[in-house]
Amino acid sequence: MFISRRDVLAASAGACLLTLPAQAATRRLRPPFAVPRASGVAPKAKHLPKTEPVRELANESRYRKDDPSRSTVDPELSEAYERSVAPLRAFSQSVIRAANRYVASDGKNLKAAAEAGGILATWAGADSLKVVSGETAQFSRLLTLGAASLGLMQIEGALKPTLRTIIANWLEDRAGETYRHYAALKTKSAANNHRYWAGLSVLSAGIVANRRDLFDWGVSSARIGIAEVTAEGALPLELARGQRALSYHAYALAPLVLIAEAAARNGDSSLYDENSGALHRLIDFCLTQLDDPTRITQLAGTAQEALPNGEFYDSGDVAWLEIYESRFPGRSAWSARLPKMRPMRSTNLGGDITLLFARPGTAPANIPRGRARP
Known part of the structure; x- marks a missing residue:
């Protein structure tokens, strides 16, 4: 289980204890873009795009292992990588397309909000992306987490509170796991683009969960890159x-x-x-x-x-x-x-x-x- 709001986020085993106290925001965190006012409550979606929730992920990089620059694509590894991320991309794209349709309608297309919310709820209900193995899988998960959180930001005003809470709790759980992994890293991924993307995913989940500590960790991740x-x-x-x-x-x-x-x-x-x-x-x-x-x-x-x-x-x-x-x-x-x-x-x-x-x-x-x- 993910650590509750009342606890602290701790780094994984083998590293010095890294803590990040849960903080109560004085006001609700805002999305980075304007969100339309909902014209009503989204109904339950009757039909959803087909996506297959992924609970366990252990994919590998597409780059040749003997290339220290990680810039030469291995055709066989690339094919396997594409297969592994296909369901993640289908999920992210389906959520974002529906969420964008809702925003484009100025909050009137409640069916689009219901579609995005229904896809998110399906993956949340399956406790998706719970188990990941390896750096590439960690990165694939955080990209999916970020897109899902940004999609929820766009439609959350149209969702029933209970549904929104289910989705936000799932994203919050995955954000905590992502934080713990990257906070304990000592490799290049702790300071290169992987860390900035991890920061964005955790920050985005922090916005939908109204977790100032997660949001602040995302901001601190960007500071790492800017300092470089x-x-x-x-x-x-x-x-x-x-x-x-x-x-x-x-x-x-x-x-x-x-x-x-x-x-x-x-x-x-x-x-x-x-x-x-x-x-x-x-x-x-x-x-x-x-x-x-x-x-x-x-x-x-x-x-x-x-x-x-x-x-x-x-x-x-x-x-x-x-x-x-x-x-x-x-x-x-x-x-x-x-x-x-x-x-x-x-x-x-x-x-x-x-x-x-x-x-x-x-x-x-x-x-x-x-x-x-x-």
């Missing part, structure tokens, strides 16, 4: 990814930007200022290198991997830019490009990011959905 940013704007641990260094800079930015925005929406905008504005430097560096990866090629020591079309990104890789633009309109070098790139989409950040974050009056273009992150 060099004067030039690079992330040393992502430079170590060799030919995928550029890709992983863009990937690491996603949780950092959303955590910074979630903190700002809850009264703390300091993440944007820390380390002499490191988050701004990182964004500037990443966007510049996506246009011309000459410098990151020098820093990583190898040419950067491009997409089949020769580009180094698609809209899904930089969906976080919509969040940044909502806070700092016109500041990024790509601000003028955004109208042609919209809608910006990322399941791991909540789905249609343009829908959730773009300022009123923004007209999204009709472009294909971005590629999935390996």
